[in-house]
Amino acid sequence: MNFTRFPRRPYLNGPTPIEAMPALSRALDSKVNLYIKRDDLLPGAAGGNKTRKLEFCIADALEKGADTIITCGAVQSNHCRLTAAWSAKEGLNCHLILEERVEGSYKKEASGNNFLFELLDVKSIDVVSCGSDMMAEMTKKAEALSAQGKTPYIIPGGASNAIGALGYAACAEETMNQLNTLGLAIEHIVVPSGSAGTHAGMVVGMTGMNTNIPVSGVNVSRTKDVQEEIVYTLAQELAAKLGIKAGVDRKDFVCFDQYVGPGYSIPTDSMVEAVKLFAKTEAILLDPVYSGKAAAGLIDLVRKGHFPEGSNVLFLHTGGSPALFAYLDTFRA
Ligand SMILES: Cc1ncc(COP(=O)(O)O)c(C=O)c1O
Known part of the structure; x- marks a missing residue:
């Protein structure tokens, strides 16, 4: 291959x-x-695992001239943590849309990956309810960021x-x-x-x-x-x-x-x-x-x-x- x-x-x-x-x-x-x-x-x-996928997704984003990454996941998403990590390393801003797949499961002060989102300097977190159309939510975010002069790139859930x-x-x-x-x-x-x-x-x-x-x-x-x-x-x-x-x-x-x-x-x-x-x-x-x-x-x-x-x-x-x-x-x- x-x-x-x-x-x-x-x-x-x-x-x-x-x-x-x-x-x-x-x-x-x-x-x-x-x-x-x-x-x-x-x-x-x-x-x-997301590092292997992000090698290709973030490269595609950079090739397309992006300065901002938007992605989504569950409230303790490893994918969101690693997207935030590699975005930080590349000097890209990262925004997250988190889906509360279990009602009431998002806690701003929670430990685990949630705490790491903060440390890794995620620029915004929007929490949406279970079953939300995540691509529509990310597109809405991308439009708002574009209106502010940013060049966003959407990585789908799990970079899958x-x-x-x-x-x-x-x-x-x-x-x-x-x-x-x-x-x-x-x-x-x-x-x-x-x-x-x-x-x-x-x-x-x-x-x-x-x-x-x-x-x-x-x-x-x-x-x-x-x-x-x-x-x-x-x-x-x-x-x-x-x-x-x-x-x-x-x-x-x-x-x-x-x-x-x-x-x-x-x-x-x-x-x-x-x-x-x-x-x-x-x-x-x-x-x-x-x-x-x-x-x-x-x-x-x-x-x-x-x-x-x-x-x-x-x-x-x-x-x-x-x-x-x-x-x-x-x-x-
Ligand atoms: C630790 C971990 N293992 C496995 C998976 C599943 O991999 P995939 O989403 O590629 O099926 C994920 C997805 O987020 C994960 O975070």
């Missing part, structure tokens, strides 16, 4: 590590060999358009290069599936390289059918952008929705167990909303014998640990 055709800012600092998790495999009494790709260690304030998803097709290539160098045959990759760019990018990248390694997504909000279609639609756009002639195959888009629980960002017992288990066995910090629920899925699939004994399974850690500090009561309860 040729990524040099697209504007890209150099935010990465080499490949993120791939590590074995023998203590976790032992704690699960499992003969599956678990590995982890540490995208939680990506550069950008407090790490996480075909531009942002390039970052995860590139991650697939990075991962495959590492596996080839290590001589490590991975049979299955598990990723969190939210706004879909990570999942779509990984499948497109793996398909584009003919790796034959399945990538499964663990949902954080939607039902299986709805999420699979969203990921597939984005993947088709991305494959076209990358010029992958054979395109992508619908059957390669598989999501698990059993680990969402009562809804987006609402804690589940299996998420709490996963976060605690990763911390005490591998000293790896997950997050309550994305990587924690995805890890709960991974753990359950291992326990259920979904992966054959002796197989090598790679979990993509997409970051998010700052949100832990907004959930202290959940973990201490």
Whole structure:
């Protein structure tokens, strides 16, 4: 795959590590060999997956002459934190539209990512109610800023358009290069599936390289059918952008929705167990909303014998640990 055709800012600092998790495999009494790709260690304030997408989105914004970035997310959005971080570093103003997906969940004084928005010098935060048309809200903001003489650029939620998803097709290539160098045959990759760019990018990248390694997504909000279609639609756009002639195959888009629980960002017992288990066995910090629920899925699939004994399974850690500090009561309860 040729990524040099697209504007890209150099935010990465080499490949993120791939590590074995023998203590976790032992704690699960499992003969599956678990590995982890540490995208939680990506550069950008407090790490996480959005840095890969923002390399492409912010480069596009700069190429278009933008001086201001507008984006959106949930009240503890990691994507908003990282967009604010890279905007600060690039000397761009950043404005956020936050969706209160759980009524009453926005607290101006909240900790976690919310506190970091402030430190990272976000210029404005508009909070809108659940189900708002986020693109319409961002467009309204862009019009107001344009009227003040600014040149705004809108990055969609999660940077999950075909531009942002390039970052995860590139991650697939990075991962495959590492596996080839290590001589490590991975049979299955598990990723969190939210706004879909990570999942779509990984499948497109793996398909584009003919790796034959399945990538499964663990949902954080939607039902299986709805999420699979969203990921597939984005993947088709991305494959076209990358010029992958054979395109992508619908059957390669598989999501698990059993680990969402009562809804987006609402804690589940299996998420709490996963976060605690990763911390005490591998000293790896997950997050309550994305990587924690995805890890709960991974753990359950291992326990259920979904992966054959002796197989090598790679979990993509997409970051998010700052949100832990907004959930202290959940973990201490
Ligand atoms: C920590 C973390 N992991 C995973 C995801 C999901 O990635 P995507 O939105 O690309 O599906 C997000 C999205 O915001 C996230 O913040």
